[in-house]
Amino acid sequence: xxxxxxxxxxxxxxxxxxxxxxxxxxxxxxxxxxxxxxxxxxxxxxxxxxxxxxxxxxxxxxxxxxxxxxxxxxxxxxxxxxxxxxxxxxxxxxxxxxxxxxxxxxxxxxxxxxxxxxxxxxxxxxxxxxxxxxxxxxxxxxxxxxxxxxxxxxxxxxxxxxxxxxxxxxxxxxxxxxxxxxxxxxxxxxxxxxxxxxxxxxxxxxxxxxxxxxxxxxxxxxxxxxxxxxxxxxxxxxxxxxxxxxxxxxxxxxxxxxxxxxxxxxxxxxxxxxxxxxxxxxxxxxxxxxxxxxxxxxxxxxxxxxxxxxxxxxxxxxxxxxxxxxxxxxxxxxxxxxxxxxxxxxxxxxxxxxxxxxxxxxxxxxxxxxxxxxxxxxxxxxxxxxxxxxxxxxxxxxxxxxxxxxxxxxxxxxxxxxxxxx
Amino acid sequence: xxxxxxxxxxxxxxxxxxxxxxxxxxxxxxxxxxxxxxxxxxxxxxxxxxxxxxxxxxxxxxxxxxxxxxxxxxxxxxxxxxxxxxxxxxxxxxxxxxxxxxxxxxxxxxxxxxxxxxxxxxxxxxxxxxxxxxxxxxxxxxxxxxxxxxxxxxxxxxxxxxxxxxxxxxxxxxxxxxxxxxxxxxxxxxxxxxxxxxxxxxxxxxxxxxxxxxxxxxxxxxxxxxxxxxxxxxxxxxxxxxxxx
Numbered sequence: 001x002x003x004x005x006x007x008x009x010x011x012x013x014x015x016x017x018x019x020x021x022x023x024x025x026x027x028x029x030x031x032x033x034x035x036x037x038x039x040x041x042x043x044x045x046x047x048x049x050x051x052x053x054x055x056x057x058x059x060x061x062x063x064x065x066x067x068x069x070x071x072x073x074x075x076x077x078x079x080x081x082x083x084x085x086x087x088x089x090x091x092x093x094x095x096x097x098x099x100x101x102x103x104x105x106x107x108x109x110x111x112x113x114x115x116x117x118x119x120x121x122x123x124x125x126x127x128x129x130x131x132x133x134x135x136x137x138x139x140x141x142x143x144x145x146x147x148x149x150x151x152x153x154x155x156x157x158x159x160x161x162x163x164x165x166x167x168x169x170x171x172x173x174x175x176x177x178x179x180x181x182x183x184x185x186x187x188x189x190x191x192x193x194x195x196x197x198x199x200x201x202x203x204x205x206x207x208x209x210x211x212x213x214x215x216x217x218x219x220x221x222x223x224x225x226x227x228x229x230x231x232x233x234x235x236x237x238x239x240x241x242x243x244x245x246x247x248x249x250x251x252x253x254x255x256x257x258x259x260x261x262x263x264x265x266x267x268x269x270x271x272x273x274x275x276x277x278x279x280x281x282x283x284x285x286x287x288x289x290x291x292x293x294x295x296x297x298x299x300x301x302x303x304x305x306x307x308x309x310x311x312x313x314x315x316x317x318x319x320x321x322x323x324x325x326x327x328x329x330x331x332x333x334x335x336x337x338x339x340x341x342x343x344x345x346x347x348x349x350x351x352x353x354x355x356x357x358x359x360x361x362x363x364x365x366x367x368x369x370x371x372x373x374x375x376x377x378x379x380x381x382x383x384x385x386x387x388x389x390x391x392x393x394x395x396x397x398x399x400x401x402x403x404x405x406x407x408x409x410x411x412x413x414x415x416x417x418x419x420x421x422x
Numbered sequence: 423x424x425x426x427x428x429x430x431x432x433x434x435x436x437x438x439x440x441x442x443x444x445x446x447x448x449x450x451x452x453x454x455x456x457x458x459x460x461x462x463x464x465x466x467x468x469x470x471x472x473x474x475x476x477x478x479x480x481x482x483x484x485x486x487x488x489x490x491x492x493x494x495x496x497x498x499x500x501x502x503x504x505x506x507x508x509x510x511x512x513x514x515x516x517x518x519x520x521x522x523x524x525x526x527x528x529x530x531x532x533x534x535x536x537x538x539x540x541x542x543x544x545x546x547x548x549x550x551x552x553x554x555x556x557x558x559x560x561x562x563x564x565x566x567x568x569x570x571x572x573x574x575x576x577x578x579x580x581x582x583x584x585x586x587x588x589x590x591x592x593x594x595x596x597x598x599x600x601x602x603x604x605x606x607x608x609x610x611x612x613x614x615x616x617x618x619x620x621x622x623x624x625x626x627x628x629x630x631x632x633x634x635x636x637x638x639x640x641x642x643x644x645x646x647x648x649x650x651x652x653x654x655x656x657x658x659x660x661x662x663x664x665x666x667x
Contacts, residue, residue: 020468020611020624020640037501079520083664115664118650121657130523155521167658169651176511177655208656213514215527215656235527237514240575243527281529352536355632357473386479386500421502 034082041075042418047410052401054308056409057315058327073098077155086115092128092155109158121165128158129183131206131219132275133235133245136345136366137293137338139273140231140247142221143183143204148337149345149366150377150395161185177210189225200225213237219249227254241281248274254297257333259310264329271296277345284350291345298341301370307334308402340404342369358383366405373399373406391417447555447567453589454567455548458621460646462488464665466498467641469544471537474634481535483544484666486647490551492654495544496662507659508534510545513575518659525656530577538605538627538637542577549583552576563587578604591622605629615644 047069050056073096080091092109111125128145132138136149145156167179187200202223209216214236221229231249238244249272256267277291299307314326347364365376377395384390393415399406464486471479481503487493493510497503505520508528516525517534528534530542553569553576569581579599584592594607606629609622625639652658653665 020470020638037504039502081663086664088661088664113661115661118652121661128523132524135526153519153522165657167652167655169655171651177652179655179657181657210511210514210656213512237527237529237575240513240577241529241531243529245527279527281532285532287532357536358479383502387502389502421500 034080036078036080037422038077038079039422040420041077043071043073043075044416045071045413047071047413050397050401050407050409050411053407053409054311054315055330055407058311058323058330059409061315061320061323061327071098088113092158094155094157106157108155111158119166119168121167123163123165124161126158126160127163128156129163131217131233132247133215133217133233134247134275134277134291134293135279135289135347136291137275137343138247139249139275139293139295140217140219140229140233142219142229142231142249143185146336149343150337150364150375159183159185173212175209175211177208179208181206181208187225202226227251243279244277245279246274246276248272251297256297258299258303259307262310262313264333269297273297285352286348286350288349289345289347293338293343293345295338295341299339300341304340304371304404305402307339308407338366338368340368340370343367344369368399368404371399371403371406373397373403375405387421389417389419389421391415391419393417447558448550450558450565450585450589451550451553451555451567451569451583452548454583454585454591455550457589458591459487459548459644460617460619461490461548462646462648463619463644464647465641465644467639469535469537469539470638470640471535471539472636472638479536484662486649486653486662486665487547488649488651488654490548492651493545493547494654494659494662505663506534507662508541508545509654509656509659510541510547511654512547512551513573515541515545516656516659518656520660523660525659530575538629538632538635539639540577543605543607543627544639549581553581564592565589590620603630605631613641615641617646619644619646 049065049067049069051067076095076097078093082089089112090109094106094108096104107126109126109128111123111127113121113123115121129143131142131144132140136147136152138144138147141147143159143161145158148154162184164182165179167177169177183204185202185204187196187202189200190196202221204221205219207218214234217233219231229249229251231247233245233247235243235245251273252270253268254271256269258265258267273295275291275293277289280288282288311326311330314322317323344367345364347362349360349362351360352358353361360381362379363376365374367374375395375397377393379391379393382390394412395415396412397405397408397410401407464484467483467485469481469483481500482498484496484498485493491510491512495508497506507518509516509518509525513530515528515530517528518525528541531540533540535544549569553571555567556570557568559566564584564586567583567585569583571579578596580597582595582597586592590612591609593609596604596607598604605627608626610624610626611622612620613623614620621644623641627637628635649665
């Protein structure tokens with residue numbers, strides 16, 4: 001009996017030890033190698049159409065479709081990193097497949113970087129930047145891709161640029177770190193898609209301090225052909241579980257697109273844009289993000305009504321050319337996700353509620369406070385095993401037919417994702 | 423007069439022995455910190471969350487630390503977490519997610535891995551940087567220290583800490599300000615990592631708040647190494663991989 005117990009204990013201790021040993025990925029004798037990773041998303045979406053919507057009328061002009069539409073697609077994110085000492089080459093790609101005749105490839109990032117010294121760093125190529133402290137909106141995101149407030153953590157396309165960075169740490173209580181970023185952006189206004197005029201090169205600068213336990217950035221964007229902008233942002237934990245952040249930006253000669261007398265009009269305005277927000281973690285491990293965003297360059301309620309009427313008239317005209325032109329104007333000048341001036345954003349996320357491990361329900365809502373319309377989503381994420389994730393994501397758009405979000409082509413949608421990481 | 427003299431003597435004794443005790447306790451805590459980890463080091467760790475049904479979730483991380491309160495950590499696996507990085511500078515903590523492309527502030531109470539460990543456990547800096555010793559007991563087997571957080575931003579208000587006579591940490595109980603036991607950390611399997619680093623290689627934690635769940639931290643390599651201060655800055659978070667040799 002005693003011998004059996006000892007054997008069991010020994011076996012137990014052996015398996016215990018085995019459990020705790022592990023291999024280090026690309027271990028200690030790390031050689032120069034290309035590491036690939038990414039994810040494959042399989043997405044099925046169901047949409048309930050809002051047939052009265054002018055956007056619906058333009059998108060599916062003169063087509064008789066069912067009330068419920070669906071889409072099935074694959075998205076493949078492939079990332080590659082090659083690192084040797086102080087030099088690295090990095091790649092991020094995105095491919096989207098609907099059918100053999102509808103496949104898109106996007107080069108999100110491709111850049112090389114080098115640590116010039118302990119303090120300075122140089123990067124050249126196409127890189128995604130993310131300036132600003134806001135979660136859903138970034139008034140100071142001068143070099144950022146256009147963010148989707150519904151999914152701010154989505155990987156997006158970068159900016160073809162050169163970035164020099166200098167950073168310095170201090171042994172003082174007041175300032176612990178500072179850094180300076182200088183980004184040079186060749187003009188996107190090219191001749192034959194290859195050559196641009198040197199004076200049209202844009203320059204963006206950011207100065208960062210960790211000042212009295214607060215992150216503070218000062219930004220400047222200089223351009224001869226694009227609007228000049230200056231801004232500041234901050235982020236600080238005002239309580240151990242409560243973070244506060246804000247951004248403010250001023251701009252000059254920002255183009256503002258309007259519909260006046262049923263035609264496109266461009267005004268150049270000076271103004272400000274700002275955001276204030278909090279991130280709060282409560283005792284239930286629920287994270288709440290609340291943000292308010294204002295943009296002087298956004299449309300007023302009256303201006304949005306004029307824009308919406310323009311779309312209604314284009315559809316009602318029965319003229320395919322007018323509808324095509326209106327769709328082009330929408331695509332070129334009104335394609336942003338937040339066209340108006342004031343928005344409230346709320347996101348509540350609760351990882352593993354009631355001990356339901358690997359399950360994370362979230363709820364977010366974006367309210368256009370100018371016209372009262374809103375979009376609400378409830379993404380439910382479940383990661384049953386390592387490197388596999390299921391997401392069920394219902395979305396509801398509410399508001400009257402003349403409002404920004406109530407005039408979208410869908411009343412609600414349901415997305416089902418299967419995500420494989422590798 | 424005798425009473426006054428006695429009072430003066432007792433006051434004097436208290437004034438002399440109070441700081442001396444406190445100094446002894448805090449000196450001991452510093453030595454326990456030093457035995458636990460070199461002041462500046464790099465390490466590989468595995469974090470394992472074990473569910474009541476035996477299922478596991480595992481993360482492998484690369485960690486670098488400098489001084490008393492600077493620490494950065496990079497997730498190496500699983501693939502879904504690879505490239506994520508966390509940074510701690512004193513009470514400031516940030517999380518970098520590659521897709522997001524910028525660090526966001528997080529708190530010591532959150533958990534980037536789920537399970538019983540929170541960020542304060544995973545990104546633990548020197549105990550002497552965050553706590554003062556308020557009570558010290560010595561017995562035949564070793565020491566029992568009672569610690570009080572230096573300020574309210576520290577994850578646990580009070581700790582009870584057990585150490586061997588050799589001043590090697592064996593157990594910590596973490597308490598909230600109200601005196602509720604939040605979790606217990608047990609330091610096990612002492613291992614010689616080389617370079618005079620001899621420390622527990624396994625930390626197990628369980629909590630009455632997560633009944634029947636167990637989280638384990640396993641140290642694989644711990645090496646003294648010095649880093650530039652600039653490594654512990656927000657801009658460097660996306661480049662920690664370059665430190666691995």
